[in-house]
Amino acid sequence: MKLRVLGVLSVLVVALVLLVSNVILSSAGSELTAQLQISRVASLNRIAQLAYDAASEGETAVLKRDMDTYSGLYGEALVVRMQTQTLISGSVDPQRADIRDALARASLNLSDTTLRPLTPFGTETQVISRSFGSASQVLGAVVMDVNVDAAREKLRLRWLSTGAAATMLAIVLLLAAGRVTGWVLRPVQRLGMAVRELKETGRSTKVPEAGPPELRELSRSFTEMATTLGELIESQRQLIADTSHHLRNPIGALRLRVDLLQLELKDAKARAAGDGVLAELERVEEILDSVLKLAVAEHRALEDSLGTKNVEGAAAVDTHVDPAVVLGEEVERAQPAALAAGCILRPVTPEDPGLELKCNRIELAQMIGELLNNAIKYAPGAAITATLRIAAGNTIIEITDTGPGLSTAQLANATTRFWRAEQHATVRGTGMGMTIVEKLATVNGARLNLSANQPHGLRASLTFVTPPGPGETEHRS
Template identity: 70%
Template sequence: MKLRVLGVLSVLVLLLVLIFSYVILSSAGRDLTSTLQINRAASLDRIAQVAFDAATDSDTTVLQRDMDTYSDLYDEGLVVRLQTGTLVSGGLDPERADVRDALARASLNLSDTGLDPVTPFGTGRELISRSFGSASQVMGEAIMEVNPDAARATLRTRWLVTGVATLALAALLLLGAGRVTSWVLRPVQHLGTAVRELKDTGRTSSLPEAGPPELRELSRSFTAMAATLGEVIESQRQLIADTSHHLRNPVGALRLRVDLLLLKLKNQDEAEAGAGVLAELERVEEILDSVLRLAVAEHRVIEDSAPGGHRALLAGGVNPLLVLGEEVDRARPAALLSGNTLILRAEADPGLEIDCNRVELAQMLGELLNNALKYAPGTEVTATLLRVGPRIIIEIADSGPGLEPAQLAAATTRFWRSPDHSSIRGTGMGMTIVDKLATANGAHLVLGSNKPTGLRARIVFDAGHPAQEMGHRR
């Protein structure tokens, strides 16, 4: 945003500076043209006056001397035509076409002392002319060849000075625009960061009060709103955790009563009804356990996102292959009951380590393995440690029915379950818990289709533990 605003301000500043420079340079050109024209017209008037005196006295000595002196001084040619002859100085040829035309116009008493505007990179010379004589008779014509090179050099110098001043002014204005833009937009950038932090963690730090008064007031309002919202979110999470925790005692007591009741049931119908009650009670226990674990996982995400969070305080790494092997061994009895074949593979350095909470990594891997055994019975389940570039990947893949693309996108939603698995017991929060715990440990959960069939769940860590990797390479 800063670049866009600064870009617009830069264009406006450059346009302003260019317009200002154009006005100054145009004024300088007009001023030099006017000065040159006035000086040369005055010189031509003086030559014409001397020529009138020469024509009256029939003596051209003074006239020729003044013409030669002028031409030597200014490097400009003169032609004066009298009734008795034509005088020339400075090498100006009276037979040149433009000189003849100027003499012809002057003989008609048409004086021409105007000059074209001086330009810094122009070339060539110009002619000015006038006639002289009495009120009733033209006695001669005077032609001057004006050399604007000195005025052009002066104008180029002014252009150079103006250009340097323009660049300095533009740089100063752009610097000022950058400072003003930063001053105005810095609170907006802080606000954007705070909004993202609030979205990801449910809390945010207090915004600094900087910038214009309106933005300072906005920062104060957002800080107050974020604090209130954070308290509400935290209160809701705590309510869920406390509720699920405190319900355990009455549910446990209810289970004890149901167990005692089952012992007193006599016939088959009563036993089946009691078993149904027990199954529903076990489902309630499972849901409460899942809700509590989800509340803990969400709290871990916030705890890690806060400055100095849990993951930032980890002193060492965890060997993911070791934890993966332990969870695979733990799942083998369940795999035998469901007819699955468990395979453990290591396609990365077995000694690498990752920054992760060991208990939570085991919980994530156990959840993914149980999910594969539950929804893909009788298939091959592969647990693999991979390294792709700087990323460490732990993959659990099965060859079961898998999920559709739309279902993959919804699989981490709370309480979501595939319609194809409605007959299988579950709470719909396993993938949500894994996703939250992965985020809390600096990783992310990626669900995809396994080829040719099945589900592939990956926990992706951005990099391994540097110190441990260097030690292993040694």
């Protein structure tokens, strides 16, 4: 960002310096041209007056002497054309095109005493002319071949001095622009780093208050906001821990009392009522577990990126995990529930394919377990397949089933918390399983994809973007 701002400021500084330099140089050129023109027109008028006197008296000696003196002093040629003769001083050819044209115009009483604006480079001379005579008759013309080399040399010196001054000014302005840019943008860069740190770790160090007053106020406000957010994160963590502790104990005690009460119930109707109470109590326990799991998963995104966790249900550290081993363990753990539901769960061969994932092992097991339990619960009697494969540098863990599956609209809502498909209304559940998996996948650097399995059923895949390692193969069972 600093380079872009400095680039824009540099262009503006250079444009400003060039504009000011152009004005100064144009003024210098106009000033030297005006000075030279005033001096040469005065000399031209004097020579024209001498030429008029000579033409009137018929004596040109004085005129010729003055012409030679002038040419010797200034190195500029003069041509005087009278009715009877033409006088020349200095080195000039009266037949030169510009001299001839100037004499012709002056003979028609068309004087030209204006010099073109000077430029610092070039070797050409300039010609000025005027006629002389009476009010009713032109007696002749005077042409001066003006040598502008001395004026050009002065103009070049002014150009050099102006260029040196402009260069120094540009350097000073660029250095000042760099300092001002750093003064303004350094707090912005610190704020950007603090925002990234807050995003990645859930906390931010105090941002130094520097720069303009507005940025100092912004840094102060950001530090206060980050502090408040950190306190809120800690408060949330503590709330999760307290909820887990204070709700589990009363629910466990209530369940024990219900179990004891059922032992005292003799009537079948009363026992049925007790069974209903126990079923609802189990549902409350299940919802509480799901809410706590979801809270932990959402809280993960606000804590240190893949760091130590202090919440119940979270792992202590994140390590490089062998996904084949974790998948095999979860498939083996889910086999009894699959058999009870009439499902055929194909086990994964527990051979180490040499794969490693940088993720939380317990949370990876939780995600796979949720997907397996979801398939067993909502696709009873179906064939369930667990797959570990590599595709385009990505490690993919895939759970597919041959159950009824979900429609396209239902797939779009499947990760919404507490959402359940209409056809599953009679199946016991909380509607938070896929939401938990999606949150845990996000904080572990993966993404959850739900799609239809062909010819029918559901395909749930966890995709970890990782570079392929040695010995990576596809395992499917």
